[in-house]
Amino acid sequence: MKLLEYESKELFRQHGIPVPPSGGVIKSLAALPAALKRAGKGPWVIKAQVLAGGRGKAGGIKLAKTPAEARLAARSILGMTLVTHQTRGQGLKVHEVLVEGGAKIQRELYLSVVMDRKSAGPMLIASAEGGMEIERLAAEKPEAILRLAIDPVAGLPSFAARRLAFQLKVAPEHAAGFCRVAQALVELFIRRDCGLVEVNPLVLTPKGFLALDGKVVIDDNALFRHPELARRRDPELSALERQAKAADLSYIALDGTIGCMVNGAGLAMGTMDTIALAGGRPANFLDVGGAADENRVTKAFQIILKDPKVKAVLVNIFGGIVKCDMIAAGILGALGKVKLRVPLVVRLQGTNVEKGRELLAKAKVDIVSAHDLWDAAKKAVEAAR
Amino acid sequence: MSILLSRESRILVQNITGGTGTFHSRQCIEYGSNIVAGVTPGRGGEVHLGRPVFNTVGEAVRQAGADVSLVFVPAPAAADAVLECVDAGVALIVCITEGIPVLDMARVKRALAAAHKAGFGVRMIGPNCPGVITPGACKAGIMPGYIHQAGRVGIVSRSGTLTYEAVYQTTQQGLGQSTVVGIGGDPISGSSFTDILELFEKDPATEAVVMIGEIGGSAEEDAARFYRERMSKPVFGFIAGRSAPPGRRMGHAGAIVEGGSGTHESKVKALREAGITVVENLGDIGAAVAKRLAGKAAV
Structure with missing residues (x-):
């Protein structure tokens, strides 16, 4: 963290x-005069509070010699979107600034x-x-x-x-x-x-x-x-990542179009890589964990499908301690609760795989089955097109 | 032959009476592992799964002759459980527990180093790993036993389910495995890739090794150097995390690209330069090994 x-x-x-003497963190200009006072007599430094290095060069840190300069500085930084060499995607929005005495x-x-x-x-x-x-x-x-x-x-x-x-x-x-x-x-x-x-x-x-x-x-x-x-x-954490964390799921949002649900962190990474190798882009990393049950599978589906970029979902389970028939039941249970708006590709392997495949086949739901990971990745990439 | 575990291994399970400990101990016993004792502080004198339970690891070692410990102790107390094994002179510690604070592992590493210095041969596998299995002989871990097959390939990996994938493929190819070792996904582990490669190199039953790495740290780079300088057997590498964004922890505490180091690219480069065959597609691991060993009679 x-x-x-x-x-x-x-x-x-x-x-x-x-x-340095701190005036505290403020979220609005109204709080600035009190913060300046707390930080002592000037000059002051106004600093964007975001988790990225290189803030100074990107305009997220400003020196102010007078309260008027401090006001200008805080106004330009609060609400700005900071793009530094350490930020990803569109950059980070600044919600708060630290006011400090200079040194x-x-x-x-x-x-x-x-x-x-x-x-x-x-x-x-x-x-x-x-x-x-x-x-x-x-x-x-x-x-x-x-x-x-x-x-x-x-x-x-x-x-x-x-x-x-x-x-x-x-x-x-x-x-x-x-x-x-x-x-x-x-x-x-x-x-x-x-x-x-x-x-x-x-x-x-x-x-x-x-x-x-x-x-x-x-x-x-x-x-x-x-x-x-x-x-x-x-x-x-993004909003979805926060929800996933609350549900005890290991989830990281990415910028692709294929949602992934996998058991095990290594296999989840390996699945993302295989999707990339097949010409697609993963929308997320998601490890449902070794204790995956219907409830967790449902939660995982809900979170994956909340991402509007997702155009197909790939489920890759290598049953070890987790049994494939239980995962299949979880998928079917989840589909009863979550409206599936995109194609779903499922690859099951390992413990009780036959029972699991049978359950999915009998349920007459629209699922694309895959026999191995490469097959699954190609089918998911195709479906997301 | 095999490495780390054999039919003769005598296993004690720490926290055998817990839910996870009970479930997996039963699975190991069904697989044929010789579990001789359990340890749960305060439950000494009980019998669980037909095995005597002791209060301390020392008692289990002395009275039941255990030489391997399988650790299912929850994260806050797991490092202490490992230290107890080191103190009691357990030869092999297999720690399954996920989520041990890194500083606790730093302290454990110092205790392991001190034991070595004093001449005690203690080895730790894990934490945050599926354990170790010598197919057909002994399983100390949580992996599904039935996908394994006694055979020719040694497998060492930082990830659980990725290991199963490699095991399954080598079984499908009829190659089987000599021993499969999950070294775990934490930043500080008891054993490194290099430690295990060294054992596989010496093991007559192992003809080739599959090494499954991932982003973060430099254990794969170190292994590549070891391979170049000291290994004669073929090694096949797979590195997970090619598509992972930098700065984010991909599930495993150790799987993170920090400050431009530990990237997929640098690891693949190091492996290739050392002469290790890098498999790009996860699904091709078994086939790649089979191709190399084709025509070679099994030992």
């Missing part, structure tokens, strides 16, 4: 990582903690070249990036934080401040079960270090340990 900048900074604050920047650093698959644990990443996107830095100046594997139990020891400060050429009088931030960042990563904590840039001001921007990703698997975050409305 990705957190917005202001949510990330709230966690920073709770863990003692200094952030006198003397130096910019990069600091983050990521979950590193290779070392199978957290990895601290730092660079004296702050402000630049880390992927770009890694490509252009890999020697400027420092990496340090973190023990998930011990955290970041003081000596290691100190060594890092020297490597980054932090002046001795600021070293203690830097170490506090680095250690707090690691502590936050571990205590809150993060997948990523990033401060870019971490700036040195006359008053010490400040996290000018913040990005936090929480491990979805660990949300049971963080009920306060689990309750949060995830802005990354």
Whole structure:
């Protein structure tokens, strides 16, 4: 789960990582004067709160020296559709902006903690070249990036934080401040079960270090340990994705025309790929899971068919623990409740496949059967034309 | 021969008394697996599915002689269950549980590494996987047993149902499988592709290997390097997620393209450059292996 900048900074604050004076998040211009007041005397920064990098270049971050400038800035950002190199499709609509006090920047650093698959644990990443996107830095100046594997139990020891400060050429009088931030960042990563904590840039001001921007990703698997975050409305999800999540279905909306219902995440991806190979485009990723019953199948159909782009539906089930006859009954039950407006292609394989096929054949519903996945994909692509 | 599991394997099931544990333990027993004990804290002394239940893994190891643990403990306590196995000296831990926090797995990995350093040969498969099966001999997992057939192909995969697809196709082709290993779809796993390829390379019953990868991470790239440097048997690769959008997690916690790395393209490229046959169409896996092994007498 990705957190917005202001949510990330709230966690920073709770863990003692200094952030700029905040005027809070506002959704309308009416709330601006109070927000400016809360953020202290200018200049101020108005920042679009969307889950994408590259906001500054796209016009989503503006500096304001006077309240009138702040008003102009907030007016142009609120409601705008932000298109950056990280957004997909038509971009992201900005519903809220963060109002912050400006900072006198003397130096910019990069600091983050990521979950590193290779070392199978957290990895601290730092660079004296702050402000630049880390992927770009890694490509252009890999020697400027420092990496340090973190023990998930011990955290970041003081000596290691100190060594890092020297490597980054932090002046001795600021070293203690830097170490506090680095250690707090690691502590936050571990205590809150993060997948990523990033401060870019971490700036040195006359008053010490400040996290000018913040990005936090929480491990979805660990949300049971963080009920306060689990309750949060995830802005990354579309309306349909939200409904699917509530029904405990793993669903991701895509931009094609063939709706998919599959058991298992790998097979769901494999099915999408096969559709693409057959010349079509999947409308979604959907894993009905190992515990698929009639109710889940019905819910899955409802969600797939709510997408107006869907011109055909492909059901691909490899029965293992899930039995094909139960899936067939689920499909028939769902068709009783959901009006099917597009062709339906079904491929069943595995446990009780004969019984399942028989059920579908007897029911006299309009279903295109397929004997294997390739056959199913070709039939679905044909049907969606 | 086979890898990891044989007729001699003595399995204990952690959380054997739970709904999932009961269902799948029964299936494994019906398949012929030698389940010797169950472990559910607080239920020690009971008999479940005809097997003694113990409070601790240590007791199950000492009193029932278990050397494999099949873990069905729910996610919040699963990492602890695995740590208990490491502590008790279980040789093979197969963790089915989905949804274990990644940091918990990071701690488990450190415990596994420490055990290795101290000279204990412990191996973990999973989590978030269908388990391991040596067809005709032993099943420790949730896969449908009947689609398998004892035979010549080793299969290793990050996904459950995709594995079934490969198993089914190799059975249809009359090739059968030596052992099938689901290493799981999480970002941090007990065993990697490379670990399992190494075992298959040494196993006389395995003549070819099917490796089913997916987007995210670099385990496939590492496996490609291992293949180039250390393997003589043919490997067939399939990588799922060609049509997945970047930045989104495709069901599996580990299936995500981040910052331009872990893409389908880079994995296919790495596999091909190493000399691994990459199968583009999921439906062609069985046929591709059959073509290569045609004319070669089964071992």
